[in-house]
Amino acid sequence: MTGAADRTTGPTVAIAGVGRFGALHARAWAEAGARIVGLVDPDADRLAGTARAHRVERTGTDLAALLDQVRPDIVVVASDEASHAGLAVTALTAGCHVFVEKPLALSAADAWRIADTARAHDRQVVAGHISRFTAQMSRMRAGVERGAVGRLCALRLRRDFSRAWFLSFGDRVDPVWESCVHDIDLAISFARARVRRVMAMRSAAAGDAAPSVVSALLEFDNGVIATVESAWLVPAAGPGTLDDGPLDLDGAIVGEAEVLGLDGILKQRLVSDALVEWTTAGVQVPDLSLWPEEDGLVGGALRREIGYALAVFTGRREPDLMPLEQACWGVEAAEAIVESLRVGAPVQTARR
Template identity: 65%
Template sequence: MAGVGRFGALHARVWRELGAEVVGLCDVDARRLADVAGGLGVAVVSGDLPSLLARVEPDVVVVVSDEATHADLTVTALEAGCHVFVEKPLALSGAEAWRVSAAAATAGREVVAGQISRFAAPYVRMRQTLSGGGIGRLCALRLRRDFSRQWFLSFGDRVHPVWESCIHDIDLAVSFTGRPVQRVSAVAARAAEDEAPSVVSALLEFQGGVIATVESAWLVPDSAPRTLAGALALDGSIVAEAEVLGADGILRQRLVADDLVEWTSTGAVVPDLSLWPEEDGTVGGALRQEVAYAIDVFLGRRPADRVPLQEVCWGVEAAEAVVASLAAGAPVEVPDRGPDTGRGR
């Protein structure tokens, strides 16, 4: 496993709960690495992935490191003959994403990207209803995901916020349409003293005519109800909404709902139980479903149909175009840099 921060440690736990053996860990933070390895009882550790791979021969490498390292570490693992699970984003450019895809094809190995929203129950249901013809022809999508202001101050500008927040909904839009984005128009606003944009609004135009609006604002105040609960409880809120507009109907989803509300002496909690709820000592929800899917793909039990690598590359291209549109202050055409896959541009 490459990367043992807060989310990396959670990944290690879930993979073990699903029967995988964690044979080695690596991280650039030696103290954190020692703490996690000690807690998990993992003897083989290293400060970098090539050194770790020289000592162990894993079947799978799980990449949960800083975003800028994802593509290189994934290619390193593929060239060592490993399957790879890599957290989102797969890469920070379309060119790097397609480089990963090419490396996977050359190595004959699978890459599963950690686009967890594809496994969250509400979005799964929405996609099933759409694909089953329940709302007719898809016309448009509206996607919004707002985060706590305190999160932006602590990690939201580690990379461009589009790669932290918008990438979730860009990937959902690609998942719903099954097509690449052709054109992007984006605008942004900065809160006081922010060097990176904390508010982003983008219009995505897909091949085939579907449009999607993707919005994100890292401005939810501390007074808002906390929403994250389970094995990775963070103080703060994610306030998300999704609408799928069809010719014969509309699907709507809200993350903050009142089906379960907790009022305590420390404040109000409207817990989302879809991501990684903890029950009877094990982690469930979308994270468990995502890891179980990856294991089945790596073992050849099922095709890589829930998170096709081609669609993940399309999402990275679209996110890169959003960043480019913000920088240019103008619409951006998304270049076709992938293999000949019938994109029809």
């Protein structure tokens, strides 16, 4: 237990889902000054371990029942994707602000139901699209906004994951919701518009791994187009990017982003040769953008994301960096990509 988790001041937080990433959230929110007052998870061992680490007395398997016992300021939803919408609505109805790990929901109808519930109860919702908060993407977005590339024309976004991850948890939900959703959100953040139409394909050559290899073309209302590609095929011999970080997950996330305008192009690579470690343990290209440990604390984009959410929830900042409306647009686009993959044809996004 770090000293940061001993704080007794600051907003109170309950966390729904304390698996690998939920446990990381517990640590990061505590380090940010929040007080963890409740935990929910169906796994008794995970629940007990996280409760011990953060000295949390109130735990359970049902969020509604927990909220009857303790009323936190904030609920962090870090459970399996299918449960996000229901848990978010439960927390909002109880009067809590909500941070929801991506994806916000698995259907546009549920995404907008969350937005409607937040509005009805005068609560804020922040969707956990961490890539928006990396220093590189923040700088690229600022460049687009100040006109560095002129009129925005197109976006190219690619993200690859370790093959072992797909075999262990990548097929828990359609990988569109697990991996493509990151880059759908980035595309929306750059284009600042709603996706109108999508066309998507999967690789027949991938055989049983076909769901893990997706390519999609997105057309926005303002005429910008974006390509979003995702594959969970990085071999075990590939460079590790997360092996020694605070998240218990060995392997690689390899991404690239390009912003193309009439007056310039911006490019970013998630894995670069800025820092490479060649040791007897193998080759590591440690990621220093997402959640690196910095002076014993979780840093990077996750710390900035949580800092932003705390500022929004406490009224110190408007929800400008991750507007809930844009998170709903992202769910619309992901849902359309899944449908396009099913029917093998272009699909218009569903709008209410």
